[in-house]
Amino acid sequence: MGRHSCCYKQKLRKGLWSPEEDDKLLRHITQYGHGCWSSVPKLAGLQRCGKSCRLRWINYLRPDLKRGAFSQEEENLIIELHAVLGNRWSQIAAQLPGRTDNEIKNLWNSCLKKKLRQRGIDPTTHKPITQVEEDNKLGRKSSTSNNTKSSSSNTTVGGGGKVVVEKNSNSPDHQRYPTSSSSQILGAQMNHSSLNNDMSLSTQYEFLKDNFVQASYDHNSNPIVSTFSFANGYGLNSNSTSFLPFLSSSSSSTIVNPIRHSPVSIGSDNNNNNNNELQSIGGCFDQSYSWGWRPTGKEADEIQGQGWSQYQHTPLLLGSTIANQCPQASQYDEIKPEISPLIMTNEPNSTWHHSQQQDLQRLAEAFGQIF
């Protein structure tokens, strides 16, 4: 542990904080707030630099911190988020209320990495270790290398916070984050299969379909909000008119814009600029088309059994409409339906019909821009 240059200049204390120092800092911030951190030590009567005070507050003294061991659910969530976000500890921490990035980083390095290895999973790539070894043996480039310009320099995305490209080119970061909102093909980011940028749009669509995990509906919201989750941790949150991308593996209500990597809010605020920004990202907000999934096979039979027959030709993805009319929709929260694409134009008297190739193309393009 070194010392900040400012600490050298001012002969400030370093190392562990004493209870007295904690008390001084806590009292000061409780009473006055932190304001400008560089002025906090002086005002609080501490021989520390502002940076040190800030860190102590964020990682230890904040009243909203959750103490104690991580639960199994929290560990699972961290693993899932790491697969999507890589070493972006602050963004992972944002999904776990009461936990700090430092805490999560330490847990990952001391415990979770080990657990994943024991399960035969490479903690850097989240691929099976055998596959990673095979790739290394063959000197094969990871699927990510096709999608990134460089792994040797830092880069930023969308004007948001710093995005550090990891030294290890196997990092999931490379494959999860497009450098522009439309430059990457969905499939290359959805998992680690051999899909590449050359695949046809209908293949992309099939890929989407395969990675669809579940639909759920929030009957307490008005209008009812439908949520659609995909295997890569992203999802779509919809009402009847729009689809907003977010990180679906989170149990919290924080919505993450996967393009800008920053939390945004989606609420009932019609003037919310973030909403507009998000809606402009995906081509699925096309004015002339609506689209969705319809359950087939066993699930379709179950729907009929529950009086859903009148809706059997209506897509589930536009679930807000269905859920408004048919409360049993919520029973499908945990079902992964077999799905077939349906599409409807917004022209008068248009009805739902099975998608044609051109519809699939539009759909795949829309998803390709979101993910």
Added chain:
DNA sequence: AAGGCATCCAACCGCATTGCA
């Protein structure tokens, strides 16, 4: 009991970004 080693985790460092004059 003592020494060596491994692990944990609080705290620091360096760098990028942001905000402001």
Added chain:
DNA sequence: TTGCAATGCGGTTGGATGCCT
């Protein structure tokens, strides 16, 4: 536009602790 200070973030360090021999 530029320079600088403040802030935020991820990587790293090293003291404390526990376990093993």
